[in-house]
Amino acid sequence: MQEAKKSELPVLAIDLGGTKIIAAIISDKGQVMAREYYLTLAEEGPQPVIGRVLSAIAHLLDSGNLDLSELRSISLAAAGAIDLDKGLVTLSPNLPGWYNIPLRDIVKDKHGVNTFLINDASAAALGEHQFGVGRGVNNLILLTLGTGIGGGVIINGKLYSGPCGSAGEIGHMTIDVNGPRCSCGNVGCLEMLASGTAIAQEAIRRISQGEKSSLAEIVDGKAGNITAEAVGVAAKNGDSLALEVISRAATYLGVGMVNLVNILNPEMIIIGGGMAQMGDLLLDTARQVVKERAFPLSAQAVRIVTAQLGENAGVLGAAVFARQQN
Amino acid sequence: MQEAKKSELPVLAIDLGGTKIIAAIISDKGQVMAREYYLTLAEEGPQPVIGRVLSAIAHLLDSGNLDLSELRSISLAAAGAIDLDKGLVTLSPNLPGWYNIPLRDIVKDKHGVNTFLINDASAAALGEHQFGVGRGVNNLILLTLGTGIGGGVIINGKLYSGPCGSAGEIGHMTIDVNGPRCSCGNVGCLEMLASGTAIAQEAIRRISQGEKSSLAEIVDGKAGNITAEAVGVAAKNGDSLALEVISRAATYLGVGMVNLVNILNPEMIIIGGGMAQMGDLLLDTARQVVKERAFPLSAQAVRIVTAQLGENAGVLGAAVFARQQN
Numbered sequence: 264m265q266e267a268k269k270s271e272l273p274v275l276a277i278d279l280g281g282t283k284i285i286a287a288i289i290s291d292k293g294q295v296m297a298r299e300y301y302l303t304l305a306e307e308g309p310q311p312v313i314g315r316v317l318s319a320i321a322h323l324l325d326s327g328n329l330d331l332s333e334l335r336s337i338s339l340a341a342a343g344a345i346d347l348d349k350g351l352v353t354l355s356p357n358l359p360g361w362y363n364i365p366l367r368d369i370v371k372d373k374h375g376v377n378t379f380l381i382n383d384a385s386a387a388a389l390g391e392h393q394f395g396v397g398r399g400v401n402n403l404i405l406l407t408l409g410t411g412i413g414g415g416v417i418i419n420g421k422l423y424s425g426p427c428g429s430a431g432e433i434g435h436m437t438i439d440v441n442g443p444r445c446s447c448g449n450v451g452c453l454e455m456l457a458s459g460t461a462i463a464q465e466a467i468r469r470i471s472q473g474e475k476s477s478l479a480e481i482v483d484g485k486a487g488n489i490t491a492e493a494v495g496v497a498a499k500n501g502d503s504l505a506l507e508v509i510s511r512a513a514t515y516l517g518v519g520m521v522n523l524v525n526i527l528n529p530e531m532i533i534i535g536g537g538m539a540q541m542g543d544l545l546l547d548t549a550r551q552v553v554k555e556r557a558f559p560l561s562a563q564a565v566r567i568v569t570a571q572l573g574e575n576a577g578v579l580g581a582a583v584f585a586r587q588q589n
Numbered sequence: 590m591q592e593a594k595k596s597e598l599p600v601l602a603i604d605l606g607g608t609k610i611i612a613a614i615i616s617d618k619g620q621v622m623a624r625e626y627y628l629t630l631a632e633e634g635p636q637p638v639i640g641r642v643l644s645a646i647a648h649l650l651d652s653g654n655l656d657l658s659e660l661r662s663i664s665l666a667a668a669g670a671i672d673l674d675k676g677l678v679t680l681s682p683n684l685p686g687w688y689n690i691p692l693r694d695i696v697k698d699k700h701g702v703n704t705f706l707i708n709d710a711s712a713a714a715l716g717e718h719q720f721g722v723g724r725g726v727n728n729l730i731l732l733t734l735g736t737g738i739g740g741g742v743i744i745n746g747k748l749y750s751g752p753c754g755s756a757g758e759i760g761h762m763t764i765d766v767n768g769p770r771c772s773c774g775n776v777g778c779l780e781m782l783a784s785g786t787a788i789a790q791e792a793i794r795r796i797s798q799g800e801k802s803s804l805a806e807i808v809d810g811k812a813g814n815i816t817a818e819a820v821g822v823a824a825k826n827g828d829s830l831a832l833e834v835i836s837r838a839a840t841y842l843g844v845g846m847v848n849l850v851n852i853l854n855p856e857m858i859i860i861g862g863g864m865a866q867m868g869d870l871l872l873d874t875a876r877q878v879v880k881e882r883a884f885p886l887s888a889q890a891v892r893i894v895t896a897q898l899g900e901n902a903g904v905l906g907a908a909v910f911a912r913q914q915n
Contacts, residue, residue: 344884344886344887346886353884353885353886354884354885401752402751402752414852416852416853418744418745418749419744419745423744423745423853424854425728425853425854425855425887425890426727426728426854426855426856426890427854427886427887427890428854429854429884429886429887429890430852430853430854430887431852432851432852432884432887433851433852435851435884436762436847436848436851436852437764437844437847437848437882438763438764438766439765439766439767440764440765440777440782440841440844441765441767447884448881448882449847449851449882449883450844450882451766456766515766518763518766518776521762521763521775522762522763522848523852525758525759525761525762525775526740526742526756526757526758526759526762526849526852527742527749527751527756528750528751528752528753528754528755528756529751529752530752555774556763556774556775556776557775558670558679558680558755558758558761558773559679559680560670560672560679560753560755561670561751561753561755561756561758564751564752564753564755
């Protein structure tokens with residue numbers, strides 16, 4: 264009886280991204296019972312960010328009048344390469360200075376609650392598979408498109424993390440062997456060509472060279488302030504430079520998808536993260552590339568869709584992960 | 590009792606490649622009881638090749654004095670994209686003219702024996718996993734390097750073929766987005782840069798442009814006759830052009846492996862096919878690229894090795910597949 268009760272307790276889940284930290288209380292049915300968010304301010308380095316994670320946890324418990332004993336566990340999803348076994352963030356292109364940080368045990372030691380740590384895109388894949396657009400789909404890949412590109416892989420209905428827990432670094436596959444070096448150490452990574460950062464940089468480059476675009480007005484002539492979001496808005500309004508920049512990134516995204524389709528024959532590729540808001544503006548081109556270039560049988564089998572759970576995918580999936588562990 | 594006996598019967602296995610057809614009788618313990626081989630002569634098109642497969646089966650039964658009723662099943666491994674469900678070779682870059690050929694049912698209808706069909710590299714992966722260098726390794730990828738590049742993926746101890754059975758087309762991942770178009774319809778495929786064909790073509794190109802190499806003598810001055818095997822021999826003898834050509838292909842191979850390591854975090858990558866004979870001449874460079882470019886945790890976890898079963902991997906694995914199906 265006591266056992267059954269424990270399993271019904273909520274999970275406190277954290278999604279630690281390069282831009283923001285989302286903290287939420289998730290019920291055993293997958294309801295988001297409470298939710299807060301904070302800016303990560305990742306550029307300040309690991310210690311202040313860890314401090315913010317710890318206060319987010321404390322604040323969420325406080326404001327919900329929850330005691331630690333009323334939690335089943337704490338589950339952390341972080342934007343980086345995770346050592347599942349040891350609970351480390353081994354490195355993270357989007358969290359500067361994070362090398363082998365024992366985030367899981369820092370939180371566990373502080374709060375004395377069973378704590379888990381996984382990659383944020385893996386968490387989002389689990390979330391979408393359990394509660395979102397991927398329900399009932401046994402083989403799927405989720406890509407988080409934002410500052411970087413993360414990946415989560417569901418195979419035969421289960422999260423595939425690989426023997427070290429470090430699988431799914433889809434943003435760091437080379438698609439341009441003659442391309443520039445990525446901060447991960449590899450060259451010509453998908454992330455450098457198809458992420459939000461890549462879209463913003465390409466628009467900045469072209470406008471700085473004097474090309475005309477309504478984007479220049481949106482950012483008051485300061486090309487450096489252009490974001491992927493702004494490019495998306497301009498493209499929806501018919502700005503031709505913005506449309507070209509997005510089409511270029513979408514073609515690269517399609518090339519990355521062709522690789523995934525040929526290697527893994529997934530039933531579904533889900534696009535999450537901030538850039539998912541661009542919707543078909545981004546995905547129609549990517550779908551076309553897959554149709555033209557991937558092996559026909561696999562190309563016909565894959566549905567390329569946007570995520571359903573928005574910003575909650577990570578915390579929902581982190582809670583699913585924690586429930587699967589104990 | 591009758592059931593138990595049936596399960597102990599041998600499997601007649603065929604490995605249909607772009608260059609040759611291997612036919613073998615495989616015992617329930619994985620012993621190769623008889624083995625023959627024929628040239629595929631793939632350029633003659635599907636009908637003559639299917640004829641050769643059927644006569645290979647008949648001849649092997651004849652010469653072993655075996656009756657069809659003494660077989661557990663027939664299992665076919667073919668170099669192409671397979672529709673597992675329907676038993677089709679849907680297309681094959683190395684078997685010209687093969688589109689949606691119902692090879693499984695052609696053989697089944699002819700011989701009236703339970704018949705199976707899988708991709709040849711998947712079969713080799715199963716073979717090496719069960720009887721070769723991959724024994725006891727739960728997550729591995731096998732690459733067959735020869736005329737083309739095939740792939741087989743073992744995840745959590747089982748062959749991963751994807752929902753359509755078309756996963757594993759590792760040779761057809763784009764690593765050079767600005768590269769030339771591949772016969773598969775994709776661009777800048779790994780196969781175009783790191784296969785035996787790519788090695789031979791690069792050597793031919795350079796020698797035709799007047800560069801000096803001992804290779805020119807080996808082929809009596811006819812650059813067009815240069816094969817990857819000849820390049821390997823010249824490289825082992827210290828020929829600097831041959832060494833450069835192999836180093837270039839090995840670097841591309843390493844780039845492909847980085848992608849696999851970052852996406853799937855395998856414990857082992859096995860190199861099979863004709864080019865496996867180059868051994869460390871090829872693999873040392875590829876290993877170095879993986880070490881330098883892949884995520885450290887995953888890079889440290891992967892062993893890059895040559896296959897152990899040689900030409901028998903495909904027929905041994907095809908037999909394993911058949912035994913797993915019924």
